[in-house]
Structures are given as C-alpha cells and as structure tokens.
Amino acid sequence: MTLVSEKPTSAPARRRLVASPGSWLIWGAVAFFLVNLAGLIAAVVVNSFGSRWFDTWLPSGWTTEWYATAWTEFGLLNVMVVTLEVALLVVGISVLVGVPASYVLARRSFPGRRLVYLLFLLPILMPPITYGIPLATVLYKYGFAGHLTGVVLANLVPSIPFVILTMTPFIEQIDPAIERAARMCGAKTWQIFLRILAPLLVPGILAASILVLVRTVGMFELTFLAAGPDSQTLVVALYYSMSAAGIRAQQSVDAMAVLYTSSMLVLLVTALRFVNPTQLVARVKEDPD
Amino acid sequence: MTRVALRHRLAERGVDRQLWLLVPGLACVLALFVYPFAYGIGLSFQPAEGGVLGAYRTFFADAYQRDTIATTLGLSLPAAILNVAASVPIAYRMRGRFRGKRLLTTILVVPITLGTVLTAEGLLNYLGPAGWFNRTLMALHVIDEPVRLTNNYWGVFFSLVITGFPFAFLLILSYLSGIDPTLERAAATLGAGRRQRFQRITLPLLAPGLATTFCLTFVLAFSVFPSAVLVGDPAGTTRVISIAAYHAAYEVYDYPLGSAIAVVMGVVELLVVAVVLGLRSLLYTGSTGGKG
Amino acid sequence: MTGFDELRLDGVRRRFGARDALAGLSLTIRRGEFIALLGPSGCGKSTALNCLAGLLPLSEGSIWQDGARLDTLPPEKRGFGMVFQSYALFPHLSVRKNIAFGLQMRRLPRDEVRRRTEEAISLVRLEEHAKKLPGQLSGGQQQRVAIARAVVLEPSLVLMDEPLSNLDAKLRLEMRTEIRRLHQTLGLTTVYVTHDQEEALSLADRLVVLRDGRVEQIGTPEDLHERPANRHVADFMGYRNLLPMKVKAVHGPVVAVEGSGLTLEGTPVGQVSPGDDVVAGIRPEDLHQGGDGVPVTVEVVEYQGRELAVEARTPSGVAVHLRAATRPAPGDQITVTAAPSRVLVFPA
CATH class of the missing domain: 3.40.50.300 (P-loop containing nucleotide triphosphate hydrolases)
Incomplete structure (x- = not known):
C-alpha cells in the first residue's frame, strides 16, 4: 500500500465532471451531436421564414407568407382537428382498456399469464409496417379504413399494449396491502377501484396518456396505411406534401414541418412536467439518490 | 354444489371473475393485431398464381426484391450498434447527479418527438449540397466541394442515428440508474479501480439491459420507412423491405405479395431479436440491487 | 497485515x-x-x-x-x-x-x-x-x-x-x-x-x-x-426518565431538585445553581419502588422476564418509568425512590 503525504489543502469537493481525456472525447461527441441537431432544426425553421434561399448562408429575405400558404394549401385546420381527434380518442380508449388489464397483470397470477404478457408485448416489438399492411387490408375489407375510425383502430394496436406495459410496473409498486386493508374495511372490488386505486393511479395514468398522445401524434406508418384523404394526421399530411415537393414550394413544406414540430414541442414540454425524460422511451424508475 | 366446487377449484388456480378485466384488452389485441396478422399470413399463401408459396417464391426469386432484406439489415444493424455503443460511455459518465442533467436529457428527447418526417426535411436542408454542414466544412477548407450526404445510404443512416441515439441513450441511462451505486462503492473499497469497477461490476449488470436496448433500437431502425423514401435513394441503395412491402400492397395492389413481404420482414426481425435475447438469457438477469 | x-x-x-x-x-x-x-x-x-x-x-x-x-x-x-x-x-x-x-x-x-x-x-x-x-x-x-x-x-x-x-x-x-x-x-x-x-x-x-x-x-x-x-x-443511553425540574438547593456534590410533582436529590453534571431549570435523568432500573419516596399512580405494567416495567404518573401528570419486582395493579398508589448518585442533573 502506498501512501502519499501532501500538504493539507482543501480536498477536492466535486470529482465528477472534471475533465480527463476520456471525458473530453465524450463531451465532444455529445456536443457534436447536439450542434448538428440544432443545425438541422434551425435549417428547417430558417427556411420556413426565408423568402428566397439559394446557395447562401442565410435567405435573402424574411417572410411569414409560407405559413399562410401552408395553412390554406394543405387545409391545415382540418388536419389539425383530425390529429387532435385521433390522438384524444386513442388516448381515451387505450387508457380505458389498458388500465384494467394491467391491474390484472400486475396483481394476479393465473394460468397463461406469460402468454398474455407476450401477446401484449408483440405489437410493440414488431415494426408497424409488418402488421400495418395486413391490418389495413382487413380494415378496408370491413370498410373502416379511409375514415377516422380506421385511423383510431390502427393506432390502438401499439397504444393499448404501451399503456399496459407502462401501467403494470406502476401498479406493482403500489403496496397490495392497501387494497387488502380496503377490503377489510368492507369495500367491494369496484369500490376499491374507484375510491382507493383510481386516485393512486392518477399520476401513472396521466404519464401513460401523455406518452400515448406523443406517440400517436408522431405515429406515421399506421396512420399512413389506414388514413383516407379526410382522415390524415399532421405527420401524414406532411409526408404527402414532402414527397410531392416538386409541386409545392419547399418553404411551405418547411412551414408545415415547423408547425408540426412546435405542436410536438408543446406536447413535449407538457409531458416533461409530469414524466421523467427516460419514461418517454421506457418506464424504468430512476434511483432517488 | 358442483358449480360452487368448480368455481372454488378455479379460484385456487387464480381464475376468478377479476380476470374479466383482461378481456377488453385481449379482445382489442386479438381483433386488431392477431386476426389481421393471421389474415395476412393466410393471404400470403393465396397468391393469384404460383401455388401456396407463390408469393414467397416471387419475392425470393427476384434479386431486386430479395436484396431489400440485406439493404435493411445493412442499415439497421450498424445504426443500432452505433446507437447502443455510443450511449454506454456517455450514459456511464452521466449516471450520477449533476447540474443540468435534466436539461440535457430533455434536449435529447427532442429528436424522438421530431419524428422521421421532420428529421428527413431537416437533413435535406442541413446536410444537402448547399446546406450549412457542407458550407461550414468548405469554409474551413476541410473539403473542396460538397460531400453528398443525402439521397443515399448516409442520409438514411443519419436519420436513424438522430432518432435512435436519444432513445438508446435514455434507456441505457435508466438501466444504469437502476444499478445500486453501493455496488461500485463496495468494489472500490475492495481495491478495484475505475476501469475494473466498470468492467467487472457495472458492465455485467448492465449487459441484459444493453441487449434489450439493442433490440428496441433495432426494431426502430428495422422499420425505417419514411426516411428511406425521403432522404434516401428509395429505388436503389436504400430500397428497404418496408418500401418493397408498401409498393407491392399499395402501388401494385398485389395484397398476397405485400402480406408475404410483411411476413418475411417480421420473421427476419424476430430472428435477430431472438438471437440477441437468446444471448441475453446466458447472462445474469436478476436484480441489480436498485430500487426500481 | x-x-x-x-x-x-x-x-x-x-x-x-x-x-x-x-x-x-x-x-x-x-x-x-x-x-x-x-x-x-x-x-x-x-x-x-x-x-x-x-x-x-x-x-x-x-x-x-x-x-x-x-x-x-x-x-x-x-x-x-x-x-x-x-x-x-x-x-x-x-x-x-x-x-x-x-x-x-x-x-x-x-x-x-x-x-x-x-x-x-x-x-x-x-x-x-x-x-x-x-x-x-x-x-x-x-x-x-x-x-x-x-x-x-x-x-x-x-x-x-x-x-x-x-x-x-x-x-x-x-x-x-x-x-x-x-x-x-x-x-x-x-x-x-x-x-x-x-x-x-x-x-x-x-x-x-x-x-x-x-x-x-x-x-x-x-x-x-x-x-x-x-x-x-443520557437520552440515548437509556435514561428514559428525563424530568424537567428546578434546582432548589446545592449541597456540595448533591443538589436538591423539585418539579414534575417530585422532589429528588441528585448529582449535578456541569454547573448548576439554585433556581436553574434542569433536567433530571434517571434510568428506569434506578428508580425503585417502596421506601420513604414520592407517591405516584401506576398506569401500565409490562412483564419483561425477570422484572416488570411500570409506567406511573406523578401527581402533576408527568409519566415516570421504573422497574418493579412484584406486580402492582394499574391504579395503585406506590412510592418511588432513587439514590442521589443515580440521579443525574443536567442543565436544561
């Protein structure tokens, strides 16, 4: 064992974040990623406000007319309304259907529990296109596709499992003794649900709803496959306008993209008031320390 | 009497009326996922011509179609590996508490919400021949003429990194936070240095989480569709399998072929996931001592 | 090593x-x-x-x-x-x-x-x-x-x-x-x-x-x-009786204190003088039943193996804890005493 004798100076108080070559490299990589990301977003924003931008650092002039163009040309009001309707319906239905199911999965063991869990996991694990194509075919067959109904139904496929997978761990961490205590006080199952569990579940449901909302607004593939001309959500309309970019001015596509991003950003900021960033991708609890 | 007895026996095995709560969820998944999927599989075996396996034969016989599998894997595997591999050291360094951590993780969430379409639009603007990226490099005299980074493999690859990296990072960060920090402290009091602590304690405990993260990132990258069309070269180097499926089903209206391609896509993806999860089952997967 | x-x-x-x-x-x-x-x-x-x-x-x-x-x-x-x-x-x-x-x-x-x-x-x-x-x-x-x-x-x-x-x-x-x-x-x-x-x-x-x-x-x-x-x-070391009192008189190494319905003699820890507010610390096992002591009313009796733990109340309503060899009944009036060396008087 080696001991170092040093003059008594005040000890290093914060050792973390002190730069070593490794950490320079890592912070450099993060910075590079973030700078490019910022550039990417800014490029779209700048273009949407630029009157003419060709082979220069910045556009030659500034205008907001692209937004007006986008608004009328793409019928954005209608698209926004559809997006909102779809998102709210999907959130409402998947919470109503998903929460009771996750309660059973969290609290009970029964034959076939693992199979049921796997069944709920699969739609999240599969690329949307793989089930989206047969699903859209079926929806067309029964006449649902091309309307709001079809879009909502298609979006329920990943949303219900998502609610179940986020709510199950949430319910698991509520002490089952609380329900038993309620039962000992004479409450029936539905009373326990309404009077004991529901208030305890509110934060979890809120988080799950916001996450489903964000995912549904951003969900491209399923909506794309199931939507008709009057039931496009913002992201699908954006795709169509972009793949037809030759016809439309690119700036007005960008204006639309900015509108999309800002609405997503509003959602995101709202979401982050209620949930931890990591929950946007998965629900693993962070250590309190 | 016997009905009571039966109910009692079922209740002993955990079957009682509470399980009805599961029914709506199950019904939805069965009606909207399992049934269409089965229907699609059935459809894929009923092509207009060529017998039961005709649609699959059409797909595998045509190199232009068949190669979409390799193209998709060639994009999604490197992207997923890069996303996970880059996330580990960054997340490891950021696992503790420090000022601005929440802000940084919040910023990293942004790309997830951008969605593929805006990312594509941004990439076209930013990385395009007249975009800021090329301009900066030329101004710094790193390059003499614009590098082509869009409408080819790289455009799609970047879009996969931009959407996939934050996803992988946040997942790994939360897995890392789930590992009890006293374990590393214990290793330190036993004489393990920084490197050894990471290699022998943290990494083995993180490995199952890495496998899961890889799977989820891979699924995300494997289903690449809009960006392959918008920033890629959808007729050539980035003709991924989802484009082939969409093309067959909605542009040629050959539903059996479209379904068959979707099935092939699902099988390939599940194969990769199965291999990774199989490797994962060899690792220690119990509690990591965290409170989560 | x-x-x-x-x-x-x-x-x-x-x-x-x-x-x-x-x-x-x-x-x-x-x-x-x-x-x-x-x-x-x-x-x-x-x-x-x-x-x-x-x-x-x-x-x-x-x-x-x-x-x-x-x-x-x-x-x-x-x-x-x-x-x-x-x-x-x-x-x-x-x-x-x-x-x-x-x-x-x-x-x-x-x-x-x-x-x-x-x-x-x-x-x-x-x-x-x-x-x-x-x-x-x-x-x-x-x-x-x-x-x-x-x-x-x-x-x-x-x-x-x-x-x-x-x-x-x-x-x-x-x-x-x-x-x-x-x-x-x-x-x-x-x-x-x-x-x-x-x-x-x-x-x-x-x-x-x-x-x-x-x-x-x-x-x-x-x-x-x-x-x-x-x-x-003292509190941490099992001096369960910590009674707020007042110093009545100081006689060399012994101080007389009263309050909480009790009058006791104890050993000062630190400087105390008559009229000071103090806390008298006594372990339950040093507070004995019987003798020419202070009257208290028994409230709770717990069996603890070889002896009994008793919680009693002084006339002014302050709870005291003591050990007893024989079982008193709740409501009984008993007297308690403590040796001055076992009563520690701390400045409040």
Missing part, C-alpha cells in the same frame, strides 16, 4: 449544500480498537464512515494514517474493508467470487486467492453455499458473505455501516457475537456505525456519540453508561 498504529481524523467536516452533515469530527483510532459511531438517524455517523472510506470527499479537515495523509486517496487505495448496510453483494457473482473479488483486484497469485477465499468461507461457515448467488441466500448468510468479503483482504481497518439492521432480533444477537469474535481472533481494527445503543455498548471499546453532525461525547461504554455528558447522550 498492513496495519497502522494510529489513524487520526482531524476536524473532518462534510457539508451537503448549506447543511453540515458532519461538523468537525476529531478522533484518534488506535490499532486493534473497536470504535462505535452512535447516534440517531441523520446524525452524521454514516457520513463520517463514508468520509473515512473515501466514498465522500471531505469539505474540510484531514485524515492521517501514521503521519501519512489519507483523505486525498481514492477508496481503492486506502486498503480498508467495508460492510455495507444493504450488504452491496455483487448480484451476478457467486458467494465465492464475491469473496475472491478483492483478492483478484490485488492481482494475487491464483493459488493464494483460492486458499484465502476458502479460509474466509469457512471462517463464516458458508462452505455449503459457496456456489450460490447472493439472491439465493438468507439475510444472515448474505451478511456473513459481506463480512467475509471485507475481512478476507486483512484490511488495516474494517468499516461497518449498520450491518445488523436488516436482520431479525435473534440473528442480530448471534451476528453481534460473531462480529466481536472475528474482531478479536483476526486482530482487526473496526469502526462500526449503529443507532442501537445496546449494540454499541456491547461491541465497542470506545463509543462516539453524534447528534446533528456534532460529537456529543467520546468514551468507553462505562463512561457513557454511567456518566453521560449531557441530556442528549
């Missing part, structure tokens, strides 16, 4: 934000000593231990080992062993690998690693469980693995952070004896953190009582038990 003769903590202070978790701890630990850091939760005892281990940097002060400065070294270079409250066993490694970990970190030859690991396993009697993962062990077994993992390195100092707090009462007693036995047979130097005064008194050679990050008293178990330095230490 790489021992030291003396380990000196010199004004060790640790701040968390604006709060002092530990406000200047000075202590000299001699080789072979068993020191207990005692105090209620949040008193800074775990902070002190973590500072000693090197897991927390100091805000001020220094730690010296035989004249060499220690607090600038990272934990892995200090050569101390530590037993964590949660045990912190590596969940992915078997019992044997957990114990061998530290030896492997020192890059000892394989034979020696194996030999010393097996020795440590048999020392804590876990031969049958050597291949199991920590998750498959009971709490007591996990505890023994944690101890073996710390002592197998023959550390110059073993740090224990409430190691018995997760065990049931019976196991706790057994492990307590086990820890003391290991300390003696292996000739260890140990710093032990606990909030349980009985545990601290029975294990330690010297105790450090902490409160709100400050040292209240340092001394042998007898010192603390018989002569607590203030009412807080």
Whole structure:
C-alpha cells in the first residue's frame, strides 16, 4: 500500500465532471451531436421564414407568407382537428382498456399469464409496417379504413399494449396491502377501484396518456396505411406534401414541418412536467439518490 | 354444489371473475393485431398464381426484391450498434447527479418527438449540397466541394442515428440508474479501480439491459420507412423491405405479395431479436440491487 | 497485515449544500480498537464512515494514517474493508467470487486467492453455499458473505455501516457475537456505525456519540453508561426518565431538585445553581419502588422476564418509568425512590 503525504489543502469537493481525456472525447461527441441537431432544426425553421434561399448562408429575405400558404394549401385546420381527434380518442380508449388489464397483470397470477404478457408485448416489438399492411387490408375489407375510425383502430394496436406495459410496473409498486386493508374495511372490488386505486393511479395514468398522445401524434406508418384523404394526421399530411415537393414550394413544406414540430414541442414540454425524460422511451424508475 | 366446487377449484388456480378485466384488452389485441396478422399470413399463401408459396417464391426469386432484406439489415444493424455503443460511455459518465442533467436529457428527447418526417426535411436542408454542414466544412477548407450526404445510404443512416441515439441513450441511462451505486462503492473499497469497477461490476449488470436496448433500437431502425423514401435513394441503395412491402400492397395492389413481404420482414426481425435475447438469457438477469 | 498504529481524523467536516452533515469530527483510532459511531438517524455517523472510506470527499479537515495523509486517496487505495448496510453483494457473482473479488483486484497469485477465499468461507461457515448467488441466500448468510468479503483482504481497518439492521432480533444477537469474535481472533481494527445503543455498548471499546453532525461525547461504554455528558447522550443511553425540574438547593456534590410533582436529590453534571431549570435523568432500573419516596399512580405494567416495567404518573401528570419486582395493579398508589448518585442533573 502506498501512501502519499501532501500538504493539507482543501480536498477536492466535486470529482465528477472534471475533465480527463476520456471525458473530453465524450463531451465532444455529445456536443457534436447536439450542434448538428440544432443545425438541422434551425435549417428547417430558417427556411420556413426565408423568402428566397439559394446557395447562401442565410435567405435573402424574411417572410411569414409560407405559413399562410401552408395553412390554406394543405387545409391545415382540418388536419389539425383530425390529429387532435385521433390522438384524444386513442388516448381515451387505450387508457380505458389498458388500465384494467394491467391491474390484472400486475396483481394476479393465473394460468397463461406469460402468454398474455407476450401477446401484449408483440405489437410493440414488431415494426408497424409488418402488421400495418395486413391490418389495413382487413380494415378496408370491413370498410373502416379511409375514415377516422380506421385511423383510431390502427393506432390502438401499439397504444393499448404501451399503456399496459407502462401501467403494470406502476401498479406493482403500489403496496397490495392497501387494497387488502380496503377490503377489510368492507369495500367491494369496484369500490376499491374507484375510491382507493383510481386516485393512486392518477399520476401513472396521466404519464401513460401523455406518452400515448406523443406517440400517436408522431405515429406515421399506421396512420399512413389506414388514413383516407379526410382522415390524415399532421405527420401524414406532411409526408404527402414532402414527397410531392416538386409541386409545392419547399418553404411551405418547411412551414408545415415547423408547425408540426412546435405542436410536438408543446406536447413535449407538457409531458416533461409530469414524466421523467427516460419514461418517454421506457418506464424504468430512476434511483432517488 | 358442483358449480360452487368448480368455481372454488378455479379460484385456487387464480381464475376468478377479476380476470374479466383482461378481456377488453385481449379482445382489442386479438381483433386488431392477431386476426389481421393471421389474415395476412393466410393471404400470403393465396397468391393469384404460383401455388401456396407463390408469393414467397416471387419475392425470393427476384434479386431486386430479395436484396431489400440485406439493404435493411445493412442499415439497421450498424445504426443500432452505433446507437447502443455510443450511449454506454456517455450514459456511464452521466449516471450520477449533476447540474443540468435534466436539461440535457430533455434536449435529447427532442429528436424522438421530431419524428422521421421532420428529421428527413431537416437533413435535406442541413446536410444537402448547399446546406450549412457542407458550407461550414468548405469554409474551413476541410473539403473542396460538397460531400453528398443525402439521397443515399448516409442520409438514411443519419436519420436513424438522430432518432435512435436519444432513445438508446435514455434507456441505457435508466438501466444504469437502476444499478445500486453501493455496488461500485463496495468494489472500490475492495481495491478495484475505475476501469475494473466498470468492467467487472457495472458492465455485467448492465449487459441484459444493453441487449434489450439493442433490440428496441433495432426494431426502430428495422422499420425505417419514411426516411428511406425521403432522404434516401428509395429505388436503389436504400430500397428497404418496408418500401418493397408498401409498393407491392399499395402501388401494385398485389395484397398476397405485400402480406408475404410483411411476413418475411417480421420473421427476419424476430430472428435477430431472438438471437440477441437468446444471448441475453446466458447472462445474469436478476436484480441489480436498485430500487426500481 | 498492513496495519497502522494510529489513524487520526482531524476536524473532518462534510457539508451537503448549506447543511453540515458532519461538523468537525476529531478522533484518534488506535490499532486493534473497536470504535462505535452512535447516534440517531441523520446524525452524521454514516457520513463520517463514508468520509473515512473515501466514498465522500471531505469539505474540510484531514485524515492521517501514521503521519501519512489519507483523505486525498481514492477508496481503492486506502486498503480498508467495508460492510455495507444493504450488504452491496455483487448480484451476478457467486458467494465465492464475491469473496475472491478483492483478492483478484490485488492481482494475487491464483493459488493464494483460492486458499484465502476458502479460509474466509469457512471462517463464516458458508462452505455449503459457496456456489450460490447472493439472491439465493438468507439475510444472515448474505451478511456473513459481506463480512467475509471485507475481512478476507486483512484490511488495516474494517468499516461497518449498520450491518445488523436488516436482520431479525435473534440473528442480530448471534451476528453481534460473531462480529466481536472475528474482531478479536483476526486482530482487526473496526469502526462500526449503529443507532442501537445496546449494540454499541456491547461491541465497542470506545463509543462516539453524534447528534446533528456534532460529537456529543467520546468514551468507553462505562463512561457513557454511567456518566453521560449531557441530556442528549443520557437520552440515548437509556435514561428514559428525563424530568424537567428546578434546582432548589446545592449541597456540595448533591443538589436538591423539585418539579414534575417530585422532589429528588441528585448529582449535578456541569454547573448548576439554585433556581436553574434542569433536567433530571434517571434510568428506569434506578428508580425503585417502596421506601420513604414520592407517591405516584401506576398506569401500565409490562412483564419483561425477570422484572416488570411500570409506567406511573406523578401527581402533576408527568409519566415516570421504573422497574418493579412484584406486580402492582394499574391504579395503585406506590412510592418511588432513587439514590442521589443515580440521579443525574443536567442543565436544561
């Protein structure tokens, strides 16, 4: 064992974040990623406000007319309304259907529990296109596709499992003794649900709803496959306008993209008031320390 | 009497009326996922011509179609590996508490919400021949003429990194936070240095989480569709399998072929996931001592 | 063993934000000593231990080992062993690998690693469980693995952070004896953190009582038990009767106090003069029934093996606790007395 004798100076108080070559490299990589990301977003924003931008650092002039163009040309009001309707319906239905199911999965063991869990996991694990194509075919067959109904139904496929997978761990961490205590006080199952569990579940449901909302607004593939001309959500309309970019001015596509991003950003900021960033991708609890 | 007895026996095995709560969820998944999927599989075996396996034969016989599998894997595997591999050291360094951590993780969430379409639009603007990226490099005299980074493999690859990296990072960060920090402290009091602590304690405990993260990132990258069309070269180097499926089903209206391609896509993806999860089952997967 | 003769903590202070978790701890630990850091939760005892281990940097002060400065070294270079409250066993490694970990970190030859690991396993009697993962062990077994993992390195100092707090009462007693036995047979130097005064008194050679990050008293178990330095230490040392009173008169080494419906004579701790507000501290076992004492009314009687614990109320309604040999009935009027040497009078 080696001991170092040093003059008594005040000890290093914060050792973390002190730069070593490794950490320079890592912070450099993060910075590079973030700078490019910022550039990417800014490029779209700048273009949407630029009157003419060709082979220069910045556009030659500034205008907001692209937004007006986008608004009328793409019928954005209608698209926004559809997006909102779809998102709210999907959130409402998947919470109503998903929460009771996750309660059973969290609290009970029964034959076939693992199979049921796997069944709920699969739609999240599969690329949307793989089930989206047969699903859209079926929806067309029964006449649902091309309307709001079809879009909502298609979006329920990943949303219900998502609610179940986020709510199950949430319910698991509520002490089952609380329900038993309620039962000992004479409450029936539905009373326990309404009077004991529901208030305890509110934060979890809120988080799950916001996450489903964000995912549904951003969900491209399923909506794309199931939507008709009057039931496009913002992201699908954006795709169509972009793949037809030759016809439309690119700036007005960008204006639309900015509108999309800002609405997503509003959602995101709202979401982050209620949930931890990591929950946007998965629900693993962070250590309190 | 016997009905009571039966109910009692079922209740002993955990079957009682509470399980009805599961029914709506199950019904939805069965009606909207399992049934269409089965229907699609059935459809894929009923092509207009060529017998039961005709649609699959059409797909595998045509190199232009068949190669979409390799193209998709060639994009999604490197992207997923890069996303996970880059996330580990960054997340490891950021696992503790420090000022601005929440802000940084919040910023990293942004790309997830951008969605593929805006990312594509941004990439076209930013990385395009007249975009800021090329301009900066030329101004710094790193390059003499614009590098082509869009409408080819790289455009799609970047879009996969931009959407996939934050996803992988946040997942790994939360897995890392789930590992009890006293374990590393214990290793330190036993004489393990920084490197050894990471290699022998943290990494083995993180490995199952890495496998899961890889799977989820891979699924995300494997289903690449809009960006392959918008920033890629959808007729050539980035003709991924989802484009082939969409093309067959909605542009040629050959539903059996479209379904068959979707099935092939699902099988390939599940194969990769199965291999990774199989490797994962060899690792220690119990509690990591965290409170989560 | 790489021992030291003396380990000196010199004004060790640790701040968390604006709060002092530990406000200047000075202590000299001699080789072979068993020191207990005692105090209620949040008193800074775990902070002190973590500072000693090197897991927390100091805000001020220094730690010296035989004249060499220690607090600038990272934990892995200090050569101390530590037993964590949660045990912190590596969940992915078997019992044997957990114990061998530290030896492997020192890059000892394989034979020696194996030999010393097996020795440590048999020392804590876990031969049958050597291949199991920590998750498959009971709490007591996990505890023994944690101890073996710390002592197998023959550390110059073993740090224990409430190691018995997760065990049931019976196991706790057994492990307590086990820890003391290991300390003696292996000739260890140990710093032990606990909030349980009985545990601290029975294990330690010297105790450090902490409160709100400050040292209240340092001394042998007898010192603390018989002569607590203030009412807080007394409270912690089982002086369950802490009665607010007033000094009536001072007669040399004895003071007469009254209040709470009682009149008593006691021994002052510190300076008191007539008219002062004071607190009289009496252990339940020093407050006897009978004789020419103060009348109280019995309220609750608990059977405690050889004797009975009685809670009674004085005429002014203050609760007192005492021990009795015969069982009084609730509602009985009894008298209580205490020897003046057993009544400690602390300035309030």
